[in-house]
Amino acid sequence: xxxxxxxxxxxxxxxxxxxxxxxxxxxxxxxxxxxxxxxxxxxxxxxxxxxxxxxxxxxxxxxxxxxxxxxxxxxxxxxxxxxxxxxxxxxxxxxxxxxxxxxxxxxxxxxxxxxxxxxxxxxxxxxxxxxxxxxxxxxxxxxxxxxxxxxxxxxxxxxxxxxxxxxxxxxxxxxxxxxxxxxxxxxxxxxxxxxxxxxxxxxxxxxxxxxxxxxxxxxxxxxxxxxxxxxxxxxxxxxxxxxxxxxxxxxxxxxxxxxxxxxxxxxxxxxxxxxxxxxxxxxxxxxxxxxxxxxxxxxxxxxxxxxxxxxxxxxxxxxxxxxxxxxxxxxxxxxxxxxxxxxxxxxxxxx
Amino acid sequence: xxxxxxxxxxxxxxxxxxxxxxxxxxxxxxxxxxxxxxxxxxxxxxxxxxxxxxxxxxxxxxxxxxxxxxxxxxxxxxxxxxxxxxxxxxxxxxxxxxxxxxxxxxxxxxxxxxxxxxxxxxxxxxxxxxxxxxxxxxxxxxxxxxxxxxxxxxxxxxxxxxxxxxxxxxxxxxxxxxxxxxxxxxxxxxxxxxxxxxxxxxxxxxxxxxxxxxxxxxxxxxxxxxxxxxxxxxxxxxxxxxxxxxxxxxxxxxxxxxxxxxxxxxxxxxxxxxxxxxxxxxxxxxxxxxxxxxxxxxxxxxxxxxxxxxxxxxxxxxxxxxxxxxxxxxxxxxxxxxxxxxxxxxxxxxx
Numbered sequence: 001x002x003x004x005x006x007x008x009x010x011x012x013x014x015x016x017x018x019x020x021x022x023x024x025x026x027x028x029x030x031x032x033x034x035x036x037x038x039x040x041x042x043x044x045x046x047x048x049x050x051x052x053x054x055x056x057x058x059x060x061x062x063x064x065x066x067x068x069x070x071x072x073x074x075x076x077x078x079x080x081x082x083x084x085x086x087x088x089x090x091x092x093x094x095x096x097x098x099x100x101x102x103x104x105x106x107x108x109x110x111x112x113x114x115x116x117x118x119x120x121x122x123x124x125x126x127x128x129x130x131x132x133x134x135x136x137x138x139x140x141x142x143x144x145x146x147x148x149x150x151x152x153x154x155x156x157x158x159x160x161x162x163x164x165x166x167x168x169x170x171x172x173x174x175x176x177x178x179x180x181x182x183x184x185x186x187x188x189x190x191x192x193x194x195x196x197x198x199x200x201x202x203x204x205x206x207x208x209x210x211x212x213x214x215x216x217x218x219x220x221x222x223x224x225x226x227x228x229x230x231x232x233x234x235x236x237x238x239x240x241x242x243x244x245x246x247x248x249x250x251x252x253x254x255x256x257x258x259x260x261x262x263x264x265x266x267x268x269x270x271x272x273x274x275x276x277x278x279x280x281x282x283x284x285x286x287x288x289x290x291x292x293x294x295x296x297x298x299x300x301x302x303x304x305x306x307x308x309x310x311x312x313x314x315x316x317x318x319x320x321x322x323x324x325x326x327x328x329x330x331x332x333x334x335x336x337x338x339x340x341x342x343x344x345x346x347x348x349x350x351x
Numbered sequence: 352x353x354x355x356x357x358x359x360x361x362x363x364x365x366x367x368x369x370x371x372x373x374x375x376x377x378x379x380x381x382x383x384x385x386x387x388x389x390x391x392x393x394x395x396x397x398x399x400x401x402x403x404x405x406x407x408x409x410x411x412x413x414x415x416x417x418x419x420x421x422x423x424x425x426x427x428x429x430x431x432x433x434x435x436x437x438x439x440x441x442x443x444x445x446x447x448x449x450x451x452x453x454x455x456x457x458x459x460x461x462x463x464x465x466x467x468x469x470x471x472x473x474x475x476x477x478x479x480x481x482x483x484x485x486x487x488x489x490x491x492x493x494x495x496x497x498x499x500x501x502x503x504x505x506x507x508x509x510x511x512x513x514x515x516x517x518x519x520x521x522x523x524x525x526x527x528x529x530x531x532x533x534x535x536x537x538x539x540x541x542x543x544x545x546x547x548x549x550x551x552x553x554x555x556x557x558x559x560x561x562x563x564x565x566x567x568x569x570x571x572x573x574x575x576x577x578x579x580x581x582x583x584x585x586x587x588x589x590x591x592x593x594x595x596x597x598x599x600x601x602x603x604x605x606x607x608x609x610x611x612x613x614x615x616x617x618x619x620x621x622x623x624x625x626x627x628x629x630x631x632x633x634x635x636x637x638x639x640x641x642x643x644x645x646x647x648x649x650x651x652x653x654x655x656x657x658x659x660x661x662x663x664x665x666x667x668x669x670x671x672x673x674x675x676x677x678x679x680x681x682x683x684x685x686x687x688x689x690x691x692x693x694x695x696x697x698x699x700x701x702x
Contacts, residue, residue, distance in 0.1 A: 061502030078461070078481075095446075099464040108481060109462045110429070113450040130429075130459060151412030234642055261642075268647040291585055291612075296619040297648030 237265015588616015
C-alpha cells in the first residue's frame, strides 16, 4: 500500500490526531499510568477513577491498542485460518464454528481464503509477517512450508488433512472409514459395477476419499470401476455423470461421488438426461452431510462429518499449543455418521 | 488469556527465543540497519546483501514484524469483516470475494462471525482494540455503535444494509426493486392471493425484501396477503408453508420467500405434504440466486445479487477511505438480475 503511506492516517477528516492515552489522561485530569491501569486486565483502579477515565476515553474515541500490547506479550492474539474452496457448501460451517471457538478464548481469526488448495505459496509469508500466534489450515502445505512455520515457532493444526511423515498436529474426519461403510453397504446390496466421481486433484480430502473407496472396493473384490474427476460443484457432477456413461458405454450400478453437491449433480443428470430412476436404476452416494443433501428431491445417502467436534478439537489443540509450546504433536481422527438417504439401495434396507 | 501470560511465548520448545533483526544481522555479519533495509519496501540494498540477509533470516526463521511496522505507520493493514448467518448459502461467496479483493491491496481480513445479526454488542470494542484500518459489516449497527466507530476515525462500509439517517457508506443490492419485478410478473400472470415467507426479524435484508414485496403488492392492488417468518433455513421453509396454509385455510396462488433456500423448502412442502404441482398449482419465488436454486429439481425463479460487483465496490470504497479519510460517504445500490426458473408462472411466459 505504498500510495497509502502518502496520507497521514493518524488524522481524522478534520485533521485531528487519533487519541492517545496521554490525551485521555489530560481530559480526565489523571496520570497516563492511571489510564493504563484502567485498561489493563487485573490492574487496580477505583470505580471513580474507572468512570472518569472511561468517560474521557469515550469522548475522545480512545481505545487501548491490542496490537501494541501484543508486542510486549509477544502475542498477537490472532490465529490464521487458511481455507480453500469456501464456496463448497461444507466449509462455511467450519469457518463459523472455528471463529466462534477461538472467540471464546479471546483470539481473533485472520482469514486466508484460497481460490484453489494449491495456492498456498504466498500465504505462508503473510501469516508470518502478521505474527499470528497459531495456524489452522484446511489447505495442504509442502514439507518446506511446514519447516518454515516450525522455524518461526508457530503452532500449526491441519484440518481434515494429515501430511505424511511430518511431525504436526491434525484433526480430521476418517474419510477412509466413511467410504468403506458406503462401499460395504453398496456391494452387499448387490451393486457390481461402480463409478467414482473424485474431487479435484489438488484436494487432499478428495484424494483420501477416492483412495478410501478404491481400497474398499478392491478388498470386496470389485473390479468394474470407472473414475472421473470433478471440481466439487453441481455442474461438474452433471458433466461427470455423462463422462462416466460415455467411458463405460452404460451407467454403472452405483456412483460414489466425492461430495454431496456432485452427488446431487449426478442424480439430476441420471434423471433428466438418461431417464433413470434413483435408486431403482442406479444408486448414488455422496460425502459431507451438507444441507442440500437433505432436500426432499435428493435425500442423499452420505457420511456426515462431525463438524462441531472437529472444529472444537482444532481450536482447543491450537490454543493448548500456543499456551504451552512444548506439547508434542497430536493427531485426532473422528468417525463420521452414515446417513441412509433414498438415493441408494443399501444392504440393510434389503435385509 | 490470563493463563497464557504465565508461559514465555517468546521462546520455542527448546527454550530458544524468537529471532530478532539483531540475530539476523549477527549471523549475516551485517548491521541491523542493513537487515531493516532488506525487509523494507523500496529501501536500497544490493543483491549480494539481500542474499546474505535472506539466507540468515531463513536459517533463524526470522520475519519482519508487520504489526510493529503498523505501529509506526499507524496502520494495521487489517480490516474487520463482520458477517452473520454465514451458514446461509449466500454469504460464503461474499466472504471469499471480499477476502480476495482486500488481499489484492495487501490488506488482511480479521473475521467476526455472528450467530445472529443482533449480536453486534461485543464486536465493536474488539475491532477497535485490534486497530483495524476499516470495517465492512454485513450486520446492522446501532446509531451509538456507528458513533463509536466514527469517533475512533475508522472508515466503515455497510454491506447490503443502509442505516437510516446516518452519514455512512454502503453498498447494496436493490432488494425493493427485485421484489417489485417478482410481484409485477406474478400479478400480471394472474396470481391474486399471496403468501410471504419473510426472513428473521433481526435481518435488515429480510426486512427490506418483505417491505419491498408488500409495497409492490399494495401498489398492484393485491389485498389477500398472508405473512409468516422463517430463519432462512430449509426446514423453516417447509414449516412456513404449513403455517401459511393453516392461517389461510388453503394455499395461496403464489409464495414470495425471503431467500432461495426457504423457497426450496416451500417447494418440497407443497409437493410432498400437499400434493401440489409447482408451478401449475402454486408459484414459488425466492431471492439471492444461490447454487441450489439452479438444481434441476427446484429451478427457482429468483433475483440474483451481483455479488462480484458488490464485493468489489465494498472493498474499493473502504480502501479509498482508508487512504483518504476526507472522502465523503457514498451509497451504491446495484440492480439484481431476474432469473426465470420453472418454479413460477410468469407474465412473459404467458404472453
